[in-house]
Amino acid sequence: MHTLSLSRFSRRSFAAAVGLSALTLANISQAATPAELMAGYTAQSGSPAVVARGQQFFTTRHGREWSCSTCHGAVPTQAGKHASTGKSIQALAPAVNLERFTDSAKTEKWFRRNCNDVLGRECSAAEKADVLAWLLTLKP
Amino acid sequence: MPFALNSPCRLSLFGLLATLVLARAAFADDHHSPRVQLLPKYKNECASCHEAFAPGMLPAESWRRLMNNLPKHFGTDASLDPATLKELTAWLATHAGTGKYAREEPPEDRITRAAWFVRKHREVSSTSWKSPAVKSAANCGACHTGSDQGDFNEHGVRIPR
Numbered sequence: 001m002h003t004l005s006l007s008r009f010s011r012r013s014f015a016a017a018v019g020l021s022a023l024t025l026a027n028i029s030q031a032a033t034p035a036e037l038m039a040g041y042t043a044q045s046g047s048p049a050v051v052a053r054g055q056q057f058f059t060t061r062h063g064r065e066w067s068c069s070t071c072h073g074a075v076p077t078q079a080g081k082h083a084s085t086g087k088s089i090q091a092l093a094p095a096v097n098l099e100r101f102t103d104s105a106k107t108e109k110w111f112r113r114n115c116n117d118v119l120g121r122e123c124s125a126a127e128k129a130d131v132l133a134w135l136l137t138l139k140p
Numbered sequence: 141m142p143f144a145l146n147s148p149c150r151l152s153l154f155g156l157l158a159t160l161v162l163a164r165a166a167f168a169d170d171h172h173s174p175r176v177q178l179l180p181k182y183k184n185e186c187a188s189c190h191e192a193f194a195p196g197m198l199p200a201e202s203w204r205r206l207m208n209n210l211p212k213h214f215g216t217d218a219s220l221d222p223a224t225l226k227e228l229t230a231w232l233a234t235h236a237g238t239g240k241y242a243r244e245e246p247p248e249d250r251i252t253r254a255a256w257f258v259r260k261h262r263e264v265s266s267t268s269w270k271s272p273a274v275k276s277a278a279n280c281g282a283c284h285t286g287s288d289q290g291d292f293n294e295h296g297v298r299i300p301r
Contacts (some may be wrong), residue, residue, distance in 0.1 A: 082189050082190070084214070084276065085189055085190040085276050085279060086274075086275035086276055086279050086282075087188075087190055087191070087279070109220075109221070112219065113216070113217040113218060113219060114217075116211070116217035116219075117217050
């Protein structure tokens, strides 16, 4: 009787531990602050981010129809507008929109999509770090 | 007991209920529904760039083609991770259009080129379509004030000037 209840307990606590660690792992891979994400990209690129280069990258076209600012605005402390559908896009600057750059998977997804649209390729870690560094300087 | 099971009163109540149910179904069919509760993930992934179009607005085959081609989605990269892609594709196919919404796979799988869409909008002038407040025929909410709730009733239409 005693061993039975003990084994049931340990099975449960094992399951709980597995569940909790899975949850923790998921959280680690997702939740972040903009500064942490920037630090990650900077570490990946191997050199410090440059604010001015980030602004230049964001506001100029790269051989295609759109720049980042076509949809996000030249100074993304305000809402932008999707270039083809006209749908409103919430401000990108983290100081204005607290949800921005707080989820690593979401950040990666949008860099992948939007860099493909703007440059026809994925962005490098250095480019992402520069853009994020510039965005972090923007105040409401 | 207020009425016996087979009393005329009870039977007419059934009749009334049946009529209401049928009327509701007919109404729903006319308004791009049955109004399916939109999957939160669908809204999340698809409604960042455009409206969360009701799955009933396109036939299943059109949805499948669109979902298989997301990296080149009407000129933009709308790619998804494999698990999300699978989940949303299955959900769209399950709730895809029936009846007149499935009679054709519209050109380029565009909702706005389906025969029912063109017919419903035949009275909208080209000036209205070109208005900066409208910009795109896919911008349902520019005129259909309740579109985010799935409401396309004509009484809710306000064409911007």
